[in-house]
Amino acid sequence: MAHWLIKSEPSAYSWPQFVKDKKTSWTGVRNAQAAMNLKAMKPGDRCFFYHSNEGKEIVGVAEVVKAAYPDATDETGRFVTVDVKAVEAVKKPVTLAAIKAEPRLKDFGLVRQSRLSVVPVADAQWALILKMAAG
DNA sequence: GCCAACGTTGGC
DNA sequence: GCCAACGTTGGC
Numbered sequence: 001m002a003h004w005l006i007k008s009e010p011s012a013y014s015w016p017q018f019v020k021d022k023k024t025s026w027t028g029v030r031n032a033q034a035a036m037n038l039k040a041m042k043p044g045d046r047c048f049f050y051h052s053n054e055g056k057e058i059v060g061v062a063e064v065v066k067a068a069y070p071d072a073t074d075e076t077g078r079f080v081t082v083d084v085k086a087v088e089a090v091k092k093p094v095t096l097a098a099i100k101a102e103p104r105l106k107d108f109g110l111v112r113q114s115r116l117s118v119v120p121v122a123d124a125q126w127a128l129i130l131k132m133a134a135g
Numbered sequence: 136g137c138c139a140a141c142g143t144t145g146g147c
Numbered sequence: 148g149c150c151a152a153c154g155t156t157g158g159c
Contacts, residue, residue, distance in 0.1 A: 009145090031154075053145060096146080115144050115153060 003121040004037065004047040005110055006062065015049055015059040015089065023065065023085040027073045034118040035079050039068045047084060048121065048129065050110065057093040058133065062086055092135035104128060
């Protein structure tokens, strides 16, 4: 099972909204590399839900429930979306500052390529961040 | 096919 | 609000 991190600006789509919806289609990704990551997702894969801009922290865990399919909101037909469901909020949000302060996370995609909105998370990174989020 | 100009994202 | 990083566009 692979792990990922998906970003959203709370003003656009926040974690509380996601929890309320229970499930959502992750549309709006318009970046080739992020789209590649979406295509690599499989049902059952888990994702960190990260609030960019406001908060700048991992606030919850989501699970992929449907593999990539064409994003109907994309007129060019080039991009895809996946369906994800909310699993649970983390006990303690993991801030970007905390991630940057952790030497073992210096290669984390979130830090290395800050503009990418769908980032792969290595197993060791996933486990470590989960531990940090357990509080 | 190169590269300058421009737009967008996201951290600070 | 600014700026760095990076992607995209369009002229040549």
